[in-house]
Amino acid sequence: AQSVTQLGSHVSVSEGALVLLRCNCSSSVPPYLFWYVQCPSQGLQLLLKYTTGATLVKGINGFEAELKTSETSFHLTKPSAHMSDAAEYFCAVSDREDTGNQFYFGTGTSLTVIP
Amino acid sequence: NAGVTQTPKFQVLKTGQSMTLQCAQDMNHEYMSWYRQDPGMGLRLIHYSVGAGITDQGEVPNGYNVSRSTTEDFPLRLLSAAPSQTSVYFCASSRLSEADEQFFGPGTRLTVL
Numbered sequence A: 001a002q003s004v005t006q007l008g009s010h011v012s013v014s015e016g017a018l019v020l021l022r023c024n025c026s027s028s029v030p031p032y033l034f035w036y037v038q039c040p041s042q043g044l045q046l047l048l049k050y051t052t053g054a055t056l057v058k059g060i061n062g063f064e065a066e067l068k069t070s071e072t073s074f075h076l077t078k079p080s081a082h083m084s085d086a087a088e089y090f091c092a093v094s095d096r097e098d099t100g101n102q103f104y105f106g107t108g109t110s111l112t113v114i115p
Numbered sequence B: 001n002a003g004v005t006q007t008p009k010f011q012v013l014k015t016g017q018s019m020t021l022q023c024a025q026d027m028n029h030e031y032m033s034w035y036r037q038d039p040g041m042g043l044r045l046i047h048y049s050v051g052a053g054i055t056d057q058g059e060v061p062n063g064y065n066v067s068r069s070t071t072e073d074f075p076l077r078l079l080s081a082a083p084s085q086t087s088v089y090f091c092a093s094s095r096l097s098e099a100d101e102q103f104f105g106p107g108t109r110l111t112v113l
Helices: none
Strands: A004-007 A010-014 A019-025 A032-038 A044-050 A056-058 A064-068 A073-078 A087-097 A100-105 A109-114 B004-007 B010-013 B019-025 B031-038 B042-051 B054-057 B064-066 B076-078 B087-094 B108-112
Touching: A004 A087, A010 A019, A019 A032, A019 A087, A019 A109, A032 A064, A032 A073, A044 A056, A044 A064, A044 A073, A073 A087, A100 B042, B004 B087, B010 B019, B019 B031, B019 B087, B042 B064
Parallel strands: A010 A109, B010 B108
Antiparallel strands: A004 A019, A019 A073, A032 A044, A032 A087, A056 A064, A064 A073, A087 A100, A087 A109, B004 B019, B019 B076, B031 B042, B031 B087, B042 B054, B064 B076, B087 B108
């Protein structure tokens, strides 16, 4: 089964600085990859997803991620952090199993934005 | 569309009590799943279903039961609550394609005393 590893459980950036949240995949074959955001006491919302085609994926709120197969990475970036970006971020991979699709989530990265 | 709805939002149980967490979706999704979220552990799959009448176990199924009698509903039953089941529970749904994202409910925060 596929898996993803998120490096850094907590990341702090200054407002206006670059946001970089790291996610590494267990396989070099491009699976289906997703980034979700979770605001406090809320459910998860999809930020972006990679399925096929262009390896640079743009999502909502100015976020983007690039699949680099040589590194098996799918890091999430945003050029300029905003206070409203403070949240928990999850990387996930979708894998087709014999009994249906499974989603495997990373352990999450909590982003703090410092004014 | 309401999307994925969950009830209740909060629940406190005593050890040994049973209860059912409700989940419903109005997007005609075949796939539905239950996760629990614990600090530092991300989301872990409890049970999932690929259609009415079909359910299967995920990573952490012990102590939980599910059934899927309709496409829309996927309740999660705690048979005899234990403090280790204190967690936030999320229901999600999607189409069956592995390229499709999951849509999440708002969660149920459960405390077992």
